[in-house]
Amino acid sequence: MNSSMLRLAAAISLASLFSLSTQAADSKGSVEVVHWWTSGGEKAAVDVLKAQVEKDGFTWKDGAVAGGGGATAMTVLKSRAVAGNPPGVAQIKGPDIQDWAATGLLDPDVLKGVAKDEQWDNLLDKKVADTVKYDGDYVAVPVNIHRINWLWINPEVFRKAGIDKAPTTLDEFYAAADKLKAAGFIPLAHGGQPWQDSTVFESVVLSVMGAEGYKKALVDLDEKALTGPEMVKALTELKRVATYMDPDGKGQDWNLEAAKVINGKAGMQIMGDWAKSEWTLAKKTAGKDYQCVPFPGTDKAFLYNIDSLVVFKQKDKGTAAGQQDIARKVLGEDFQKLFSINKGSIPVRNDMLADMGKYGFDSCAQTAAKDFLADAKNGGLQPSMAHNMATSLAVQGAFFDVVTNYINDPKADPADAAKKLYAAINAAK
Ligand code: GAL
16 A cells, blocks of 8 residues: 555544444435546446436436546545545546555455356456456456547648648657648647646657557656656657647646537647547547547557446445446446447457447447557557556656646756656655
């Protein structure tokens, strides 16, 4: 457990002495679900689950906490846990699941029967299953898989700016961005929130350093990789990419920036494929109204992000049936298809990933599934740092601070920023 989780655990053991049960009782039981799927497109996706669970007779208490990337939701969750009142289900991802499980607050028993009946071990890749297990037991259900390293393009805007093809290298990206700028468009829609800055940063690192370099630097946190010439180059390129970002984007939500590409004010956005949920909501078609291409230089790699829903121990034993129903529905074929079509992700089930055409997934999702399976074999599949899959949240916070300060400081020096990165990560470990 890292130090912030240790503090959390201590606070929780005190708070549990004074806690009150707040579960509402009704016939089949009610479950509160804390998540951060609050953009229009994401809400449409989560409403699929809500409808299925309600159809089964359970009451869905929506615990949506606005804020892309989930930092605000995590803060709310920690204070709820400290107050002895965690929700029945919450969106938590990656290594953080292990830290939460170590506090003893997650329920290792409630999903046992469902996982066995529905053969989760067979449905899921081992890497995925291990992420949501603690000490061999499922403490969460994985929902979907997102790819981070995408570039979203409005082809109509590209045409107007005289650009005839999607960029495949950083140089082509800069050339396209220059043309967009000259034609009066925002080249790169981007909201300057730390998690969005780091989403761009990790795509640029992947492009410059390759999957192996990415792993050494952002997953293994190796000193040489974090401070060496390749990282300095990546930071130099990041600074250049940043010169094309929306000047009105400071503090802006990702979906409002996506809207600028959809509405033809901007040409491109670097964002994970939840961005597609906004295009889908606007009734736009992949390959026709918009293009999704791997971020330049990253077509052989896949930064993954697995959304998952953990189950918390509840005082009201009646909640278990609702938690189990949610888990059963989430890994069902019907939900896997409908949710990901709305959300822009791909299913987490192996059988579905191998047969995407059958389920009516569009070209972006089919490319993602094909690349996910191929990159899992060649080392190109790497966990996203910016989306909680690679490090503890404390280390991620160190990345966020240094990267965002670097982007916003006009005098910042890339070699100096690389050193600061290493120092901040070490202090956070
Ligand atoms: C990611 C999450 C996605 C999406 C995105 C924007 O971290 O995995 O499901 O919600 O943030 O908020």
